[in-house]
Amino acid sequence: MTDPSTATGTDLTADVLVAGGGPAGAWAAVKAAEAGANVVLADKGYLGTSGATAAAGTGVWYVEPDPAAREAAMASREGLGGHLADRAWMARVLDQTYANMNELAEISKYPFPVGPDGRQIRRGLQGPEYMRRMRVRVRRAGVRVLDHSPVTELLADGSGAVAGAAGRRLRAGGEFRVRAGAVVLATGGCAFLSRALGCDVNTGDGALFAAEAGAELSGMEFSNAYAIAPAFTSVTKTAFYSFATFYRADGTVLEGAGSQKGRSVIARTLLDEPVLCRIDRATPDERAAMRLAQPNFFLPFDRQGIDPFHDLFPVTLLAEGTVRGTGGIRITGPDCSTSVPGLYAAGDAATRELICGGFTGGGSHNAAWAMSSGTWAGQGAARHAAALGGGAARRRTRPLGAAGIRPAGRPALDHREVTAAVRAEVLPYDKNYLRHGDRLAPALAALDDTWRALRDGLAGAGVDGARARSAAAMAAHARWMYRAALARTETRGMHKREDRPGADPAQHFRLVTGGLDEIWTRPETAVAAVAP
Amino acid sequence: MIEIVSRERCVGCDKCVEVCPTNVFDTGADGVPSIARQDDCQTCFLCEAYCPVDALFVDPRSHPLPQPPDERALAAAGTLGAYRRQIGWGRGRTPGARLAVGPALNRSGPPLTS
Numbered sequence: 001m002t003d004p005s006t007a008t009g010t011d012l013t014a015d016v017l018v019a020g021g022g023p024a025g026a027w028a029a030v031k032a033a034e035a036g037a038n039v040v041l042a043d044k045g046y047l048g049t050s051g052a053t054a055a056a057g058t059g060v061w062y063v064e065p066d067p068a069a070r071e072a073a074m075a076s077r078e079g080l081g082g083h084l085a086d087r088a089w090m091a092r093v094l095d096q097t098y099a100n101m102n103e104l105a106e107i108s109k110y111p112f113p114v115g116p117d118g119r120q121i122r123r124g125l126q127g128p129e130y131m132r133r134m135r136v137r138v139r140r141a142g143v144r145v146l147d148h149s150p151v152t153e154l155l156a157d158g159s160g161a162v163a164g165a166a167g168r169r170l171r172a173g174g175e176f177r178v179r180a181g182a183v184v185l186a187t188g189g190c191a192f193l194s195r196a197l198g199c200d201v202n203t204g205d206g207a208l209f210a211a212e213a214g215a216e217l218s219g220m221e222f223s224n225a226y227a228i229a230p231a232f233t234s235v236t237k238t239a240f241y242s243f244a245t246f247y248r249a250d251g252t253v254l255e256g257a258g259s260q261k262g263r264s265v266i267a268r269t270l271l272d273e274p275v276l277c278r279i280d281r282a283t284p285d286e287r288a289a290m291r292l293a294q295p296n297f298f299l300p301f302d303r304q305g306i307d308p309f310h311d312l313f314p315v316t317l318l319a320e321g322t323v324r325g326t327g328g329i330r331i332t333g334p335d336c337s338t339s340v341p342g343l344y345a346a347g348d349a350a351t352r353e354l355i356c357g358g359f360t361g362g363g364s365h366n367a368a369w370a371m372s373s374g375t376w377a378g379q380g381a382a383r384h385a386a387a388l389g390g391g392a393a394r395r396r397t398r399p400l401g402a403a404g405i406r407p408a409g410r411p412a413l414d415h416r417e418v419t420a421a422v423r424a425e426v427l428p429y430d431k432n433y434l435r436h437g438d439r440l441a442p443a444l445a446a447l448d449d450t451w452r453a454l455r456d457g458l459a460g461a462g463v464d465g466a467r468a469r470s471a472a473a474m475a476a477h478a479r480w481m482y483r484a485a486l487a488r489t490e491t492r493g494m495h496k497r498e499d500r501p502g503a504d505p506a507q508h509f510r511l512v513t514g515g516l517d518e519i520w521t522r523p524e525t526a527v528a529a530v531a532p
Numbered sequence: 533m534i535e536i537v538s539r540e541r542c543v544g545c546d547k548c549v550e551v552c553p554t555n556v557f558d559t560g561a562d563g564v565p566s567i568a569r570q571d572d573c574q575t576c577f578l579c580e581a582y583c584p585v586d587a588l589f590v591d592p593r594s595h596p597l598p599q600p601p602d603e604r605a606l607a608a609a610g611t612l613g614a615y616r617r618q619i620g621w622g623r624g625r626t627p628g629a630r631l632a633v634g635p636a637l638n639r640s641g642p643p644l645t646s
Contacts, residue, residue, distance in 0.1 A: 045553030054553070055576035059644065111630040113645055124645030126629040128581050128619055148555055170555050195594040200574035201553055234575035234594045239644055242637050286635035293634025293644050295618035299577060300592035303611065 010169070010176045012144070013393035014040040015385035016378065017165055017180040019151040019206060022051030023367065024347025025186030026134035027100065027374030028381070032184070033141035035382035040178050041143050042167060044150030044187075044466065045201050048135035049128075051188050052323050052348070053367065055198030056237065057127040057294065061355075061368035062101050063094050070094055077365075081326075081357020082492035082503065084219075084510055089354035092334075096372035108133040124293075125367065127198070149176060150466040153401030154183060154209045154343070162213055162342035163397045168466045181385025181392035182342045184377045185210055185329060189322035189348035190477040192426050193419060196227055196236045196318040197296075204322065206349040207480070208473035210329045212400045215338040216514040218330040218351040218524065220477075221484035221495045222358045224432050225324030226267065228259060231274070231314035233300040239363075240290055240297055243282040247312060249274050264496070267317055267429040276312040319427050322477065324362035325494065326352040327484070330512060330524075335380025336373050342384060344377035346370070353510055358493020403451070403516065404458045404472030411459040418458055418471040421450045426478045435485055436498040444482040451475050455517065480513045487511060487521040533573040534590050535600045538612065539564055541587035548579040548588060570596050577615050584622070586613025 016032040018025045021043030029041040043050050063073040074090045101122045104110040110133055112120035139145060148170040155164040155177070164179035190204030207217060227236035241259035246266060248254050254275060257265040269275050282290065287309055291298060301308045322328055329338055329345035331354065336344050347370040352361040355369055385392055404415070425443040426432050432443075454475060460468035488511055490504035491497050510524040534556055537548070544563030553576065558568035567573075575594040580586075589606055591597055606612050620628035634644035 045555070046551050049551050049576070049578040049582075050553040055574075055578055111627040113630055113633045115633075121633065121643070121645050123642065124632065126619065126632055128578060128621075129627060129629040147550070171549075195574060198553075198574065198576045200572075230592070232594065233592045235592065239634075239637060243635075282635065289633060289635045289643070291618075292628070292631045294632075295615065295628060296577060299615060302614070303592045 010174055012040055012176070012178045014038050014144070014178055014180045015393065016182050016184065016381040017042065017178045018184045018186055018378070019165055020186035020188060020347070020349065021045070021047030021145070022186065022188055022347060022370065023053050023131065023134065024349070024370040024374035025184070026131070026138050027371045028184045028186055028346050028378035029138050029143045030141050031375045031378035032382040033143050035379050037382035037385055039143040040146065040180070041138060042146040042149045042151055042165070042176070042178065044148070046147045047138060047145050048131045050201050052198045052202060053370070054127045054131040056296065057125060058367040059124045059364035060101060060122070061094065061097055061364040062123045063098070065095070065098060077359055078357065080359040080493065082359070083508065084353050084357035084493065086354050093355050093368050093372045096375055097368040100371040100375060104130070104133070108137055146176065151187070151205065151209070152466055152469045153399050153405060154213050155179065155397035156213060156400050157395040157397060160214065160340070162340055163392070163395045166399060168462060170463055170466065179393045179395065179397055181388045182344060182381035184344045184346055184381050185349045186346045186374060186377070187349045189325065189328060190474060191321045191323045192319055192423055192474055194319040194427060195234045196229070196320050196323070197234050199320065199323055202323050202348070203470035204473045204477035205470055206345065207329055208403070208469070208476050209400070210338060210340070210343065210345065211476065211514060211516055212402060213340045213343055215340045215343060216330040216512050217328065217480055218510050218512050219327035219353040219358065220322070220480040220513045221327065221488045221511060222353070222493055223322045223325040223327050223481040224435065224494060225320040225360050225362060226263065226317040226429070226433050227320050227324065228263070228266070228315050229318050230300040231316045235296060235300045236318050236320065237294050237297040240279060240294065241277070243286065244277050244279045245281065247276040247278070249276060251312070263317070264434060266315070267433045270317060271430055274314050277315045278310070278312050279308045282309065317429065317433070319432065320362070321426070323348055324360050324366070326356045326358060326361045327481070328352065333380070334376065335383070336377035337380055344381045346373040346377040358495055360494055401469070403455050403476065404468040405465065407455065407457050407459050409456040411457055413454055413457040415458065415460055415464060415468040415471040418450060418454050418475060422447065422471070422474045422478050432481070434498060435496060437486060438499065440482050440486050444479065444486065447475060447479045447482065451479060476516060479519055483519045484511050484513045484521055533570055533575050533594060533596055534567050534579060534588065535597060536589035536603050536606070537565055537567060538587040538603055541585045541612070543585050545584060547582050547584065551582045552579050580615045581619060581621060583616065586616060
């Protein structure tokens with residue numbers, strides 16, 4: 001038994017360490033603990049407020065177990081995703097999500113709204129309410145929680161299996177180490193500090209850790225998600241823009257612009273001039289209902305004296321990278337294992353191609369994936385740790401971190417410079433969103449230069465050490481994204497190449513990416529089978 | 533970004549210090565938390581949601597304002613604590629989640645609930 005009082009200490013042992021305290025990490029921790037594992041969860045922020053879900057809220061891919069309804073749900077986005085999703089994975093995510101949402105109602109007493117038929121409507125979750133209740137459930141499961149404690153690197157045993165992680169304690173001070181039988185990476189996607197709602201903690205750290213351990217990534221070309229927000233604000237709640245009309249500054253309608261189809265028109269226009277918006281296609285009843293469904297949508301308007309139904313207001317597009325894209329750590333088994341023993345991935349840190357293919361998982365699919373993959377990864381990690389036996393957490397370990405933590409040369413680079421250099425290549429709409437090989441190639445070359453510089457000279461102490469790792473992670477992420485985007489010489493899913501319009505039947509495969517100093521891509525050959 | 537920690541309202545519970553996902557606040561020597569790292573604020577409004585005494589104000593603009601807005605005017609307008617009220621947090625309130633039935637995004641489809 002581990003003394004719970006050591007939760008504030010710096011050197012812990014556990015069966016399972018979960019890195020990340022969004023929905024995927026919370027579910028992973030709960031399910032690992034329910035499987036009998038001794039669990040530590042470390043989050044760079046606070047379990048309950050961290051990540052893209054807590055601040056925002058989300059629809060959930062919750063479909064009654066009626067064969068026709070399930071069939072329709074699976075078929076609905078297969079074409080949009082470029083036919084890269086997998087029916088067997090979709091079916092099991094629908095099953096698991098249904099079970100977890102029902103647990104939210106029954107165990108966590110989540111206050112779902114009640115429909116006219118008297119039944120709860122379980123197709124959506126308010127972020128703050130959901131994640132507050134998940135924190136309660138995690139703690140009741142006996143999980144030791146380290147808030148404000150970013151993991152900065154994985155630890156491996158002599159065989160290369162993952163055996164824990166180390167990080168910094170931002171508020172308590174100092175460093176921490178957790179040796180564990182298995183690790184679940186649930187650190188979220190990467191939104192490049194774009195200020196998209198709740199996403200500044202999502203800097204792709206887990207993908208860097210995974211790559212350093214030897215794991216692969218998949219779908220990194222599906223990383224060009226941009227969300228609509230009122231200009232100068234963070235509120236990337238986009239659903240209600242389907243009731244909007246978009247305008248040029250002179251008040252004429254911006255033809256072809258729209259929230260779902262036509263967002264690229266907004267991007268193209270924003271390169272040269274402002275785009276204005278008005279939510280002018282909603283009935284009075286619909287307007288009233290919007291306030292109940294998404295109170296946070298109205299914060300920018302109410303607090304700036306804007307009536308979004310009558311006034312024109314400027315909008316922007318904020319990068320959501322792989323948060324709303326579908327690329328991430330490659331899953332190699334039904335328990336969300338990776339190609340590295342002892343390492344599991346869940347939520348937006350993992351690829352969501354298995355259920356989304358190449359089209360944004362934003363909203364309901366990502367939420368379903370987070371709770372399903374979190375469940376499987378937590379259970380899988382618990383099984384792995386149990387099979388290793390009690391000595392697993394006392395293995396001799398070595399740290400795996402390199403870029404941003406163990407530079408090859410003298411530390412002379414500031415993480416702010418690195419972050420600025422990465423953002424300059426990723427955020428502009430004409431580089432990442434409106435993709436063209438002639439622009440992707442020089443952007444990748446610039447990112448490779450940034451990588452070489454940071455490999456040589458980026459590190460930091462304390463809080464700056466965690467920041468340096470996040471900066472390195474963003475640089476790596478951007479390079480995987482652009483390498484994959486250049487390798488996929490076609491248009492498929494959300495990856496649209498201006499110079500390669502149209503899908504190429506010969507590229508109907510998932511693209512696996514990996515490497516750090518040298519990045520490689522290859523078509524996926526063996527697909528992760530569902531049967532264990 | 534976070535602009536105001538009301539000295540009048542704050543009861544020094546340090547909840548905002550604890551829950552801020554980007555570690556913006558420091559505990560204050562006088563009990564009132566300070567906005568120590570405003571540039572790190574991601575404008576997620578969650579500190580406001582968690583503040584039990586409606587002492588915080590997050591401006592929706594994701595950059596610092598030249599000077600903080602007028603606290604008295606915000607208090608008079610009911611803006612302090614408005615988000616917490618809207619999501620139905622606090623004693624005696626109905627959770628906003630219970631009421632969260634929005635419009636259908638296409639008029640034949642089901643209502644949006646988040």
